[in-house]
Amino acid sequence: xxxxxxxxxxxxxxxxxxxLIALGLAITFGLMKVINMAHGELIMIGAYTxxxxxxxxxxxxxxxxxxxxxxxxxxxSFGVAFxxxxxxxxxxxxxLYGRPLDSLLATWGVGLMLQQIARSIFGAPNVGVTSPEWxxxxxxxxxxxVLPYKRLFIIGLVLLCLFAMYLYIYRSHSGRRMxxxxxxxEMAACLGIxxxxxxxxxxxxxxxxxxxxxxxxxxxxxxxxxIGTYYIVDxxxxxxxxxxxxxxxxxxxALGIGMSNTLFEYWTTASxxxxxxxxCIVAFLQWKPMGLVAMRSRSLDN
Amino acid sequence: xxxxxxxxxxxxxxxxxLVLAGCGKNxxxxxxxxxSESGGGEDIKVGILHSxxxxxxISEVSVKDAEMMAIDEINAKGxxxxxxxxxxxxxxxxDWPTFAExxxxxxxxxxxxxxxxxxxxxxxxxxxxxFEELKGLLWYPVQYxxxxxxxxxxxxxxxxxxxxxxxxxxxxxxxxxxxxxxGSDYVFPRTANKIIKEQLKVESGxxxxxxxxxxxxxxxxxxxxxxxxxxPDVIFNTLNGDSNVAFFKQMKxxxxxxxxxxxxxVSVAEEEIRGIGVDVLAGTYAAWNYYQTTDTPANKTFxxxxxxxxxxxxxxxxxxxxxxxxxxxxxxxxxxxxxTDVEKVKEAAKELEWDAPEGKVKIDGETQHLYKTVRIGExxxxxxxxxxxxxxxxxxxxxxxxxxxxxxxxxxxx
Numbered sequence: 001x002x003x004x005x006x007x008x009x010x011x012x013x014x015x016x017x018x019x020l021i022a023l024g025l026a027i028t029f030g031l032m033k034v035i036n037m038a039h040g041e042l043i044m045i046g047a048y049t050x051x052x053x054x055x056x057x058x059x060x061x062x063x064x065x066x067x068x069x070x071x072x073x074x075x076x077s078f079g080v081a082f083x084x085x086x087x088x089x090x091x092x093x094x095x096l097y098g099r100p101l102d103s104l105l106a107t108w109g110v111g112l113m114l115q116q117i118a119r120s121i122f123g124a125p126n127v128g129v130t131s132p133e134w135x136x137x138x139x140x141x142x143x144x145x146v147l148p149y150k151r152l153f154i155i156g157l158v159l160l161c162l163f164a165m166y167l168y169i170y171r172s173h174s175g176r177r178m179x180x181x182x183x184x185x186e187m188a189a190c191l192g193i194x195x196x197x198x199x200x201x202x203x204x205x206x207x208x209x210x211x212x213x214x215x216x217x218x219x220x221x222x223x224x225x226x227i228g229t230y231y232i233v234d235x236x237x238x239x240x241x242x243x244x245x246x247x248x249x250x251x252x253x254a255l256g257i258g259m260s261n262t263l264f265e266y267w268t269t270a271s272x273x274x275x276x277x278x279x280c281i282v283a284f285l286q287w288k289p290m291g292l293v294a295m296r297s298r299s300l301d302n
Numbered sequence: 303x304x305x306x307x308x309x310x311x312x313x314x315x316x317x318x319x320l321v322l323a324g325c326g327k328n329x330x331x332x333x334x335x336x337x338s339e340s341g342g343g344e345d346i347k348v349g350i351l352h353s354x355x356x357x358x359x360i361s362e363v364s365v366k367d368a369e370m371m372a373i374d375e376i377n378a379k380g381x382x383x384x385x386x387x388x389x390x391x392x393x394x395x396x397d398w399p400t401f402a403e404x405x406x407x408x409x410x411x412x413x414x415x416x417x418x419x420x421x422x423x424x425x426x427x428x429x430x431x432x433f434e435e436l437k438g439l440l441w442y443p444v445q446y447x448x449x450x451x452x453x454x455x456x457x458x459x460x461x462x463x464x465x466x467x468x469x470x471x472x473x474x475x476x477x478x479x480x481x482x483x484x485g486s487d488y489v490f491p492r493t494a495n496k497i498i499k500e501q502l503k504v505e506s507g508x509x510x511x512x513x514x515x516x517x518x519x520x521x522x523x524x525x526x527x528x529x530x531x532x533x534p535d536v537i538f539n540t541l542n543g544d545s546n547v548a549f550f551k552q553m554k555x556x557x558x559x560x561x562x563x564x565x566x567x568v569s570v571a572e573e574e575i576r577g578i579g580v581d582v583l584a585g586t587y588a589a590w591n592y593y594q595t596t597d598t599p600a601n602k603t604f605x606x607x608x609x610x611x612x613x614x615x616x617x618x619x620x621x622x623x624x625x626x627x628x629x630x631x632x633x634x635x636x637x638x639x640x641x642t643d644v645e646k647v648k649e650a651a652k653e654l655e656w657d658a659p660e661g662k663v664k665i666d667g668e669t670q671h672l673y674k675t676v677r678i679g680e681x682x683x684x685x686x687x688x689x690x691x692x693x694x695x696x697x698x699x700x701x702x703x704x705x706x707x708x709x710x711x712x713x714x715x716x
Contacts, residue, residue: 003531151555
C-alpha cells in the first residue's frame, strides 16, 4: 500500500518536472513551429542564474536571509532567460521561420556555444546549489511514505506556471494576438497585428519558462554546462506526444510519460523502463500521429 | 534580394561560431610554439589527451591541469635528459572514436614520446588498439574495472583489488551484510558489481538489490523507493558523473541519512563533492588511494602548488594525483633509460619507485599497474575526507584477481 502511494506521488512529481521543462517548448515548438535545440541551454541559463543569486546572497546578505534566495532566484531566472530568448529571436530565429531544419541546426549551434560559454565562465565541473532550508526534509503522510517538500514545491510551481500561461494565452489581449498570429499569420498581419513583436515576445516567454524550469532543477539534480542535453529529448517527447499546439496536450503528454516511466521503472529497471516508454510513444504515434490532442485549424492543414 | 542578405548574415554568424569554437585550440598551439622557441636545442613532445569538452570534461579537465603542472615543474628543474618537455594538448571531447583518432594523430603526426590521457573505460578501450598498433605508450590515470593488461598502457589508477575488493571486505566487517548495488549502466559498474557479487558469496554477504541507471539519469525517486523496500545495510555506489548529484540530493530529501544506510562510492572524490554539495554527502564513504588530506610531505607541496597555480578554491583528488604521478614516473623512466624510445622506457619503468603524494608507489613490472595504498575515507562537513581505514602498505596490483579463488570464473570469462 505504502509503495503504491509513494509511486503514484513519484509519478506525479516526475510528470511535473517534465511538464515544467516542456512548457516553454510547447510554446516555441508547439505554437511557433521552431525546433529550438537551444531550449536545454535556456534551462541551463536559468539554473546558473539561481546559482549566481545564491552566491550573491551568500556574500552580501545576512546569513538568516540566505534561505530566501530561492524566492528571488525564480523571477531572476525567468528574467535572464527571457532576455536571452528575446535576443535569440531577434538575432537569429526571426530569419528562420518556416524553415524547421535550418532553425534546428542554427539553434543547435547556439546551444553548443552557450554550453561552451557557461564552461568558460563557471568552469567545467558541476556547481553546487544549496537548497534553502525551508525546502529540506519532507512530509510524512503515513507509515514509510515521505513526500519531499522540494517535490511538492515543484508541483506547486508547475501549477502556478500553468495557470499563468493559461491566463496569458486565453484571457489577455496579447495572448489573443499571439493565438491569432499562430493560427493565421497573414490574416493577423492584415488586421494590424505586429507579427514580429508577437513572435519575439512569445519566444521570449517560452524561454523565460525554460529559465524557471532550470531554477527548479537546481533543487533535485546536477547543475553543469550540459544540464540541458539531459532534458531536451524528454521535452520534445512530451510536446510531440501531447500534440502540437495545445497547452492541455502538453499536460497530458507529461503525465503520460512521467507516470508510465515511473511504473515501468518500478517493475523493471531504469534503462529498460526508458526503452519501454519510447516503444509506447512510437506505438502511440503510429496510431495517432497528431498526438493526444490535435489542434484543428484550416491554416495548419497544409 | 532581402532574403539573400539575411541568408548571408546567418552564414557569417555560423562562421563566427566556428572561429569561436576553434579559439581554444589556437591557444594550445600558440603555447607549444612559444615553448619550443624558448626551449633551446631539441624538445621532447608529450601528448595530453583528455575530454576538455562534453560530459566528461567535468572530471578530466583537472587531470589535464595536474599533468600540465607536473610538466611545468619538470621543465623548471631542467627538463628530462636536459631537454624541455612540450605538451601537445588534444581534446577527446567525451567521444570514444575521437579519442582513438586523436591518439593516432598524436603518435604518428606529432610524434610525441608518450601520451597521458583518458578517463572512461570506453575511451581507454578505444585507444588501446591504436597504441598497440603504433607501439606508442599511454599513461592512464583513473581507477577502473580491471581484467585488462596491455603492453602499451601504464595504469597509474587503482585496479579492483586496490579499491573495490578491500572496500567490500571493510563494509562487511564494519557496516553490515546486506548490500544494494547501484551503478550507471556501462562497462565499469557492471564489471565491478560482477566482482562484488562473487565476493559477497564467499564472504557471507547478502545481495538485496541491484540497479543500473543510464548515464546522465537524474530521477532517482523510483530507485530510492526500491532501496527503501530492500532495506540494505550498505549501498555500494558505482554511479558515474552527474547522476551522483541527483542521487544524493534525492536520498536526503527522501529522509534517508548516512546513519540509516551506509553509502560507499568509488567515483566520488573531492572534485565531485564540490558539485554535489557537502550538505548531502557528509557522512558517506568513498574508497580511493589518495585524498587531499593524505598526510605525506610530498602531498603538502603538491596541494600547495596546485592551489597556487589554479586557485585557492580548487581541490586535488585521486585521479588528479594519479595523472600527476604518471608524468613523473614517465620522466624517471626516461632518465633511467637515457632515451625516450618506448620499448626502452617500458623496460626502465619496471619496478620503478617514486614518492608520490599518496605515499610510495611502484610500477609492477609484470602488469604495468602501480602498487598503491588503499584508503577509505568519510566525507567531512568541509568537503574533505577523513581517512578511516588504510591498507598500511602499498598493495600489489592484481588486475585479473588471480590472488582470489572466488574470482576464478571472472578472469576466465574475461
